[in-house]
Amino acid sequence: MTWSTLIGIRTRLGTKQARRTSVHLVLLIALSAGVAGCMDSDPPKWWKEPNGNSITDSEGLTAATTDQLCTAEEKTPPNDSLRLHFIDVGQGDAIWVQSPTGENVLIDAGDGGYYGRNNGGKIVSAFLSAHGFAQGAVFDAVAVTHAHSDHYGGLPTIFAHYGVAKFIDPGLETDGLSYGDTLETAHAMVRPDSYFRPAINDPGGLTTLKGGSVDLFGPAVGAWLLSAENNMRLGDDNNAKVNNTSLVFKLAYKGRSILLMGDAHAELENELIQRFVTNTSEPNLDANLIKVGHHGSTTSSTGRFLDAIFRNTPAVDRYAVIQSGRTSFGGTQLPEASTIFVLQDAVGQSHLFSTEAGDDKKAEEDAASDDDILAVVKSDGTFYVCYE
Numbered sequence: 001m002t003w004s005t006l007i008g009i010r011t012r013l014g015t016k017q018a019r020r021t022s023v024h025l026v027l028l029i030a031l032s033a034g035v036a037g038c039m040d041s042d043p044p045k046w047w048k049e050p051n052g053n054s055i056t057d058s059e060g061l062t063a064a065t066t067d068q069l070c071t072a073e074e075k076t077p078p079n080d081s082l083r084l085h086f087i088d089v090g091q092g093d094a095i096w097v098q099s100p101t102g103e104n105v106l107i108d109a110g111d112g113g114y115y116g117r118n119n120g121g122k123i124v125s126a127f128l129s130a131h132g133f134a135q136g137a138v139f140d141a142v143a144v145t146h147a148h149s150d151h152y153g154g155l156p157t158i159f160a161h162y163g164v165a166k167f168i169d170p171g172l173e174t175d176g177l178s179y180g181d182t183l184e185t186a187h188a189m190v191r192p193d194s195y196f197r198p199a200i201n202d203p204g205g206l207t208t209l210k211g212g213s214v215d216l217f218g219p220a221v222g223a224w225l226l227s228a229e230n231n232m233r234l235g236d237d238n239n240a241k242v243n244n245t246s247l248v249f250k251l252a253y254k255g256r257s258i259l260l261m262g263d264a265h266a267e268l269e270n271e272l273i274q275r276f277v278t279n280t281s282e283p284n285l286d287a288n289l290i291k292v293g294h295h296g297s298t299t300s301s302t303g304r305f306l307d308a309i310f311r312n313t314p315a316v317d318r319y320a321v322i323q324s325g326r327t328s329f330g331g332t333q334l335p336e337a338s339t340i341f342v343l344q345d346a347v348g349q350s351h352l353f354s355t356e357a358g359d360d361k362k363a364e365e366d367a368a369s370d371d372d373i374l375a376v377v378k379s380d381g382t383f384y385v386c387y388e
């Protein structure tokens with residue numbers, strides 16, 4: 001989004017802008033203070049979408065439109081395509097990457113099925129089975145972006161059903177014993193030189209390549225680890241600081257680029273701009289698709305960052321994916337309406353996809369597993385994104 005379109009939005013919003021800004025401030029302050037349950041007394045928030053429709057913070061992205069659904073042909077791209085499946089695990093992330101040369105990589109596996117959350121491991125396993133990746137098969141790599149349970153909680157189920165050749169996490173251990181147990185299991189499953197903690201040690205070479213290329217996705221795919229932290233240095237509170245340790249990957253194939261942000265917040269987005277945006281060669285931030293940071297929260301996906309990653313990408317080639325459920329955090333529903341608005345302005349309404357699309361209209365038990373998103377780069381450079 002350019003500053004001139006921002007000004008345009010402000011003009012369109014007219015008198016709503018002041019209120020939007022103040023509500024934003026309230027949200028940011030509440031989120032950064034980690035306050036729970038204080039949002040209920042706030043007035044309802046209304047945002048204007050670019051087309052004039054209104055959405056509230058109690059709603060998410062509207063349900064998929066027909067033209068966003070994969071055709072039968074799109075669902076079965078050739079094997080020499082790069083395929084990313086953003087699996088609908090409810091609240092949480094789970095991304096299965098199939099490379100053109102046959103590598104299978106899992107980045108996060110959703111939550112663990114406790115405290116009313118979905119069991120991401122079960123959902124991911126069922127998805128893999130339905131797509132021909134049978135139980136007993138071996139992942140070339142499994143990555144955990146950071147130490148929050150909506151990312152690693154599903155992994156014990158994955159470990160029980162699949163092999164893992166390489167394992168990578170940033171190197172920060174927190175979030176109680178369950179994360180430690182998960183890492184211990186991972187350690188036991190892979191050879192010592194295949195257990196990568198790029199922010200703290202380097203048995204296999206990933207630390208020296210942090211900020212450079214990584215060989216996790218096979219020889220045909222360009223892959224860069226743009227960020228990994230083991231030290232909680234960025235952000236105003238513990239939640240933000242852990243989110244900002246996230247592994248951030250950039251993948252490239254046949255001239256198309258994809259950014260996988262983990263739960264990165266604006267502080268990390270700003271650092272990435274400083275470090276990479278002016279690079280004339282890879283790694284830089286140019287992207288066709290962004291899996292946005294932190295589930296569509298206002299903590300992330302700033303207009304400045306979207307401007308930076310899409311500055312060389314024609315509007316018709318821009319896509320954004322949100323992985324989220326309709327979980328309430330301190331009274332804030334993710335994804336947040338204002339973030340949906342910003343993303344729609346950057347990529348266009350039909351190019352914004354979310355694993356929670358329409359979930360606010362569904363019964364809780366029906367909200368997961370039905371909004372899986374497929375992104376494909378074919379060997380001729382054709383690129384598309386659709387609901388599977």
Ligand SMILES: [Zn+2]
Pocket residue numbers: 092093148150151263294295
């Ligand atoms: Zn998360």
